[in-house]
Amino acid sequence: MMTLLEKRITAALSQREENGLARKMIPFERKQGDMLVHHGQSYLNFSSNDYLGLATDPSLVSAWQDGLSRYGCGSAASPLVTGFHQAHRSLEAQLCEWLGYERAILFSSGFSANQAVIFSLLKKDDLLLQDRLNHASLMEAGALSPARMKRFRHNDMTHLEQLISPDEACLVVTEGVFSMDGDHAPLKDIRRLTAERALMMVDDAHGIGIAGPDGTGSCAASGVKAELLLVTFGKAFGLSGAALLCDQATGDYLMQFARHHVYSTAIPPSQAHALSHALQMIQTQHWRREKLQHLQQCYDDAFSSFAGYVSTPTPVKPLIIGDIESLQTTSEMLKSKGFWVGAIRPPTVPEGTARLRMTLTANHTEMQIHQLASALKESIEVCFDR
Numbered sequence: 001m002m003t004l005l006e007k008r009i010t011a012a013l014s015q016r017e018e019n020g021l022a023r024k025m026i027p028f029e030r031k032q033g034d035m036l037v038h039h040g041q042s043y044l045n046f047s048s049n050d051y052l053g054l055a056t057d058p059s060l061v062s063a064w065q066d067g068l069s070r071y072g073c074g075s076a077a078s079p080l081v082t083g084f085h086q087a088h089r090s091l092e093a094q095l096c097e098w099l100g101y102e103r104a105i106l107f108s109s110g111f112s113a114n115q116a117v118i119f120s121l122l123k124k125d126d127l128l129l130q131d132r133l134n135h136a137s138l139m140e141a142g143a144l145s146p147a148r149m150k151r152f153r154h155n156d157m158t159h160l161e162q163l164i165s166p167d168e169a170c171l172v173v174t175e176g177v178f179s180m181d182g183d184h185a186p187l188k189d190i191r192r193l194t195a196e197r198a199l200m201m202v203d204d205a206h207g208i209g210i211a212g213p214d215g216t217g218s219c220a221a222s223g224v225k226a227e228l229l230l231v232t233f234g235k236a237f238g239l240s241g242a243a244l245l246c247d248q249a250t251g252d253y254l255m256q257f258a259r260h261h262v263y264s265t266a267i268p269p270s271q272a273h274a275l276s277h278a279l280q281m282i283q284t285q286h287w288r289r290e291k292l293q294h295l296q297q298c299y300d301d302a303f304s305s306f307a308g309y310v311s312t313p314t315p316v317k318p319l320i321i322g323d324i325e326s327l328q329t330t331s332e333m334l335k336s337k338g339f340w341v342g343a344i345r346p347p348t349v350p351e352g353t354a355r356l357r358m359t360l361t362a363n364h365t366e367m368q369i370h371q372l373a374s375a376l377k378e379s380i381e382v383c384f385d386r
């Protein structure tokens with residue numbers, strides 16, 4: 001006999017399967033640069049967020065190894081117990097200086113940092129305004145928070161202006177670069193609308209390291225300073241973890257009250273040490289951003305004639321296919337030709353906009369982009385008889 005909970009679990013899984021939305025987790029044997037190996041087969045990876053190509057860079061690997069020799073493996077405690085180390089403090093200080101903030105609070109993931117901010121800052125009767133395409137970590141926190149959450153239409157400033165209320169404690173949250181669409185938020189306009197009326201938070205997971213002078217991100221690129229800035233380390237930094245940048249008082253408050261910080265094991269000091277190295281690489285290795293710019297131009301030249309092409313100013317390149325079955329067929333065809341491309345389906349993106357999400361990294365070459373375009377053209381011709 002199944003319990004009610006077990007029945008619910010089974011029903012949810014069958015529903016996912018029936019809707020063609022079941023997700024799979026694939027264990028790769030090896031990842032190196034822009035290559036993935038699965039069942040002994042090599043694939044060109046156009047599906048990572050390793051925008052600057054740091055994740056398997058030998059100098060970053062050595063930095064982490066050096067950190068391991070100095071500090072051992074785990075931090076062995078939460079930050080307020082004994083998990084916080086000089087290596088963490090030094091990373092925080094570097095981030096503050098680089099991005100122009102008084103405080104940086106480290107988290108083990110961007111997901112937990114977003115949840116921590118929303119749960120600890122907002123109370124009942126507060127107002128949370130979010131772009132409707134914000135990341136799941138922000139949306140879920142908003143839905144579970146006692147604050148009232150309203151979603152404004154994507155990048156629609158008229159709608160945001162209608163919703164902002166100066167009479168309520170109000171937080172406005174946007175991504176800097178939208179992860180599934182690759183477009184920028186109008187940060188200058190959001191800053192203007194929020195000035196003295198609301199706190200502004202920018203999740204710059206996909207902009208940090210890439211946009212702005214020396215990779216300082218989307219806010220710097222727009223000449224804007226948000227009260228709260230989230231940067232994650234799982235993308236351009238090539239590692240994992242996150243930091244929330246803010247002023248002294250907000251930092252003190254989060255340190256005291258953000259449960260995801262207080263009650264969670266600190267990231268290993270060796271990782272903080274490696275992150276400091278990644279930061280130096282981001283600051284000094286301008287060629288990575290320059291190469292990415294060049295590859296973006298190549299992408300536009302090669303793909304702009306495709307149906308579903310979307311022009312974006314970032315390395316995130318969506319190609320809208322529409323329905324889930326066609327997406328599945330196209331992505332399987334691409335795999336059979338040796339290309340691994342993200343197939344993004346609802347509920348991650350709105351119904352009817354299932355898409356290939358191609359991401360460019362500084363490890364790719366111009367030739368590989370042209371090879372991907374030819375493979376996609378052939379796949380589309382075969383799949384859709386176009």
Ligand SMILES: Cc1ncc(COP(=O)(O)O)c(C=O)c1O
Nearest residue numbers: 109110111135179203205232234
């Ligand atoms: C916009 C955005 N915010 C937050 C996150 C979560 O970051 P993390 O992977 O470090 O948990 C992601 C990750 O995919 C993201 O795309």
